[in-house]
Amino acid sequence: MSPIGDRPAIDPLLWLLQISDSALPIGSYSHSWGLETAIQGDRIVSAEQARQYLAGLLHQAIAPQEGAACALAHAYALRHDDRAFIALQAHLTAARWAEEPLKASLDLGQRLHRWAQSTWNLSCPETESLHHCAAFGWLCAEAGVGGADAVRAYLLGSMTNLVSAAVRLIPLGHSCGQQVLAQLHSEIAAVVPNCLAAESGDRLHNFAPLLERDCQAHRHLYTRLFQS
Structure with a gap:
């Protein structure tokens, strides 16, 4: 689809629900x-182990890095601070040393950006690299979504994708997977304030060395269902 001429009216809640949909x-x-x-x-061989693993990733890696970056990008969009947004991309790139998740973050960011441009005439500042979490935050601000809601949606989407992977890999039943996701709601709510309190890109952090090791080792698995 080619870019539409005028930006259509956006209902922020409906837009957020669509952009957060795994479809x-x-x-x-x-x-x-x-x-x-x-x-x-x-x-990880059970639903409870999956819940504990994902809760640990949320607190130690995803929220303090990607969730905080989402919040920062949202704030930069409200201030029309393109320079800070572009600098944020460099921080996010430096934070990932495993090749597969770095490429995945950049690919998802670029695809999200292209979709927003072609469907809603929304765009991020021009930059050589565009990470998913930052694109999500900036575009949410452009669509009129509040910062806290943008971060909640981004973190829930991250957990949803991981639970979906666990359902297929362990495997778990779909109802069991949804129960795991529901149990993570309170964990997500607990970390949102810290994400919103981030002051700059150089304050992003994560501590999940085993995750980075697993990401780096993924390419060498004998069989793989996933790209990363």
């Missing part, structure tokens, strides 16, 4: 972010 054609469902390696290594 959005950007390929988020095709990544396990190292979870496939952990499951093949028999370190």
Whole structure:
């Protein structure tokens, strides 16, 4: 579809629900972010172990890095601070040393951006690299979505994709997977304030060395269902 001429009226809630849907054609469902390696290594074999693993990733890696970056990008969009947004991309690139998740983050960011441009005439500042979490935050601000809601939606989407991978890999029943996701709601709510309190890109952090190892080892698995 070619870009539409005028920006259509946007209902922020409906827009947020659509952009957060795993059916959005950007390929988020095709990544396990190292979870496939952990499951093949028999370190996650039950729903409870999956819940504990994902809660740890949320608190130690996803929220303080990607969630905070989403919040920062949203704030930069409200201030029309293109320079800070572009600098944020460099921080996010430097924070990922495993090749597969770095490429996945950039691919998802570019696809999300292209979809927003072609469907809604929304765009991010021009930059050589565009990470998914930052694109999500900036575009949410452009669509009129509040910062806290943008972060909640981004984190829930991240957990949803990981639970979906666990359902297919462990495997778990779909109802069991949804129960795991529901149990993570309170964990997500607990980390949102810290994400919103981020002051700059150089304050992003994560501490999940085993995850990085699993991401790096993923390419060497004998069989793989996921791209990362």
